Amino acid sequence: MIKKLLIANRGEIACRIIKTARKLGIATVAVYSDADKNALHVKMADESVHIGAAPAKDSYLDIDTILDVAVSLSVDAIHPGYGFLSENAKFARACAEQDIAFVGPPASSIDAMGSKSAAKRIMEKAGVPLVPGYHDDDQDEATLKKSADDMGYPVLLKAAAGGGGKGMRQVWKPEEFSEALAAAKRESMASFSDDKMLVEKYLTRPRHVEIQVFCDTNGDGVYLFERDCSVQRRHQKVIEEAPAPGMTEDLRSAMGEAAIKAAQAIDYVGAGTVEFLLDEDGSFYFMEMNTRLQVEHPVTEMITGEDLVQWQLDIADGNPLPKRQEDLSIHGHAFEARIYAEDPDNNFLPSTGGLRLLVPPQEDRYVRVDTGVVQGDEVSVYYDPMIAKLVVWGENRDLALNRLLRSLRQYHIDGVTTNIEFLYNVAASKPFSNAELTTTFIEKHEDMLF
Ligand code: ADP
Numbered sequence: 001m002i003k004k005l006l007i008a009n010r011g012e013i014a015c016r017i018i019k020t021a022r023k024l025g026i027a028t029v030a031v032y033s034d035a036d037k038n039a040l041h042v043k044m045a046d047e048s049v050h051i052g053a054a055p056a057k058d059s060y061l062d063i064d065t066i067l068d069v070a071v072s073l074s075v076d077a078i079h080p081g082y083g084f085l086s087e088n089a090k091f092a093r094a095c096a097e098q099d100i101a102f103v104g105p106p107a108s109s110i111d112a113m114g115s116k117s118a119a120k121r122i123m124e125k126a127g128v129p130l131v132p133g134y135h136d137d138d139q140d141e142a143t144l145k146k147s148a149d150d151m152g153y154p155v156l157l158k159a160a161a162g163g164g165g166k167g168m169r170q171v172w173k174p175e176e177f178s179e180a181l182a183a184a185k186r187e188s189m190a191s192f193s194d195d196k197m198l199v200e201k202y203l204t205r206p207r208h209v210e211i212q213v214f215c216d217t218n219g220d221g222v223y224l225f226e227r228d229c230s231v232q233r234r235h236q237k238v239i240e241e242a243p244a245p246g247m248t249e250d251l252r253s254a255m256g257e258a259a260i261k262a263a264q265a266i267d268y269v270g271a272g273t274v275e276f277l278l279d280e281d282g283s284f285y286f287m288e289m290n291t292r293l294q295v296e297h298p299v300t301e302m303i304t305g306e307d308l309v310q311w312q313l314d315i316a317d318g319n320p321l322p323k324r325q326e327d328l329s330i331h332g333h334a335f336e337a338r339i340y341a342e343d344p345d346n347n348f349l350p351s352t353g354g355l356r357l358l359v360p361p362q363e364d365r366y367v368r369v370d371t372g373v374v375q376g377d378e379v380s381v382y383y384d385p386m387i388a389k390l391v392v393w394g395e396n397r398d399l400a401l402n403r404l405l406r407s408l409r410q411y412h413i414d415g416v417t418t419n420i421e422f423l424y425n426v427a428a429s430k431p432f433s434n435a436e437l438t439t440t441f442i443e444k445h446e447d448m449l450f
Contacts (some may be wrong), residue, residue, distance in 0.1 A: 001076070001317060002026060002074050002316065003026055004027040004029065004106060005077050005103075006028075006029040006077070007025070008023075008060065008081065008085055009027070009060065009080060009081030009086075010039060010060060010383065011031070012386070013081040013370075014081060016047075017079050018045055018383070020307055020309040021309075024310065028044075028047070029073055031049050031050075031059070033050075033052055034050075034052070034322060035054035035205065036054075039377070040374055047073065051065045051069060054382045055382060056382065060084045061084055063088070063090065063091050063137045070095075070100055071100075075100060077100060078101070080292065081292075081293065082294060082295055085288070086206075086292040087114075088253060089107040089110040089111045090095060092104060092106065100194075101316045102268050104291065105266075105268050112266040114330060115160045116158060117135040117163060119289065121162075122264055124264060126262065128262045130285055131201055131202070131285040131287065132160070132201040134151075134199040135198045137194060144177075145178070145181075148174070153169060153171060153174065155261045157169045157171060157184040157199060158197065158199075158200060158201040159195070160198055161195035162188065162191075165234050165235025169181075169184040181197065188204045200217045202287075202332065205280055206277040206280075207244070207278040209226050209255065209284065210270075211258075211259035211269070211274045212226075212300045214271055214311055214315065214321060215263050215269050215315075216320050216321045217225050217269055219267070221321075223256035224300050224328060225256070225300065226242065226255060227240050227294075227296055227299055228242070228437055229296060231386065231432070231437060233440075237286070237296065238337075239337050239426060239432075240336045241299060241336070242334050242402075244278075245437065255278075259276075262289055267290075268291075271297075271308060272310050273292075275289045283423045293309070295338070298368060298391040299336045300334075301369070304328060304331075305331065306323070307326075332395045332399075333394055333397045333399075334393045334400060335384070335392050335400055335404045335427075337389070337390045337427070338389055338423075339386070339419065340371065340418065341353075341379040341416040343417040344421070345450065351385065352378075353416045354377070354415045355413065355415050357414035358377075359375075359410075360410075360411055361406075362391070362410070365392075367407050369388050369391070369394075371387060371389070373388075389415075390407055392404045397435065398433075401433060409424070422449060425450070426442070429449065430448075431445055
């Protein structure tokens with residue numbers, strides 16, 4: 001039984017996890033860096049322990065120190081949140097060695113999804129549809145080029161070790177291949193100390209549709225439907241929604257079942273997200289599996305009425321899945337907008353400083369604000385400058401969208417520059433209300449968004 005939980009994270013997700021732990025009567029331990037001495041997650045937890053200097057590598061990424069704290073305070077489980085150590089197989093393994101439950105999949109599942117090319121080979125074998133492409137070990141330029149020539153342009157070069165949109169290059173013509181490959185390899189080497197590449201057919205107008213799955217230790221799996229995360233800037237999600245507009249029941253169950261197949265192929269346990277590209281003709285292709293709770297999980301909670309952190313803790317405790325597939329259903333529509341301290345007029349550069357004024361919209365059953373900061377706090381250079389996630393629900397997409405627009409209007413922040421106006425412009429645009437969603441939405445409609 002999990003009686004005491006350490007949260008190896010900070011900010012809104014640490015606060016979010018503490019809320020559910022409290023509801024379940026689980027004691028919580030927060031950890032914090034020099035920069036987070038007075039942070040909300042520290043105040044919310046039952047106990048808190050300082051773990052090091054502000055840079056993440058000296059605190060939130062310090063496996064040994066975090067485990068020392070966990071052992072000395074006799075915690076039963078560690079929730080890694082997202083980012084930081086959440087997809088670190090070494091950390092998952094170290095927890096297991098100390099007999100502490102890691103709230104996430106086994107280290108072997110994390111390893112299996114760690115390389116995009118290895119992941120694609122596993123999925124190919126399991127019969128999960130893949131974007132046509134090359135994902136073998138032979139990294140000879142001639143081999144890579146031939147695979148591109150054979151599948152036809154445009155192609156996308158992707159770092160096998162990639163993440164966060166880094167190490168990716170589109171190639172539109174054979175003449176551009178060599179230079180693009182060199183650039184992608186350079187970027188990949190700099191970010192991941194590895195320059196293995198895969199080549200994919202570049203889909204020009206796809207949607208990013210991902211499936212929330214859960215598996216238990218018996219090997220059973222269910223899907224909690226989909227999220228549409230097509231609205232992205234440089235491959236980073238901006239506004240997410242659930243369900244995906246225009247989704248048919250047939251496609252939903254086909255994607256859901258493919259996602260479960262993907263999870264079961266790597267003996268998955270816990271919460272995971274299988275990301276697919278959905279093409280205009282209704283074909284969908286496996287992109288990757290994220291072996292953690294996603295930032296955008298609240299939209300799924302809003303449409304299913306389930307608490308995904310509670311599900312995670314239940315499963316980490318060794319219990320079977322809380323519900324069967326036929327007991328899950330979708331109610332209404334939800335959006336999430338990521339409120340960032342950044343300057344849309346200056347290439348979205350992070351904006352640091354004190355939150356002199358921070359007035360979120362009133363929360364109720366339709367409006368939820370997940371945040372880790374309060375008025376007077378500092379947005380520092382050390383961490384991701386996300387201030388909050390604004391999540392809204394409505395009986396249908398139009399009603400939810402109205403609520404999103406109203407809530408964005410009611411959000412007041414001073415002291416740092418934010419993207420609130422930009423989010424409003426996206427949500428208020430005609431193509432967005434018409435749900436003309438593709439991953440190139442922002443580039444395509446730039447003129448009406450700034
Ligand atoms: P990362 O792990 O770096 O985030 P992903 O493989 O998840 O990289 O891809 C990130 C985004 O890039 C996707 O959400 C999608 O917008 C775009 N993308 C990825 N693969 C393709 C492809 N083959 N064709 C078109 N767009 C793609």
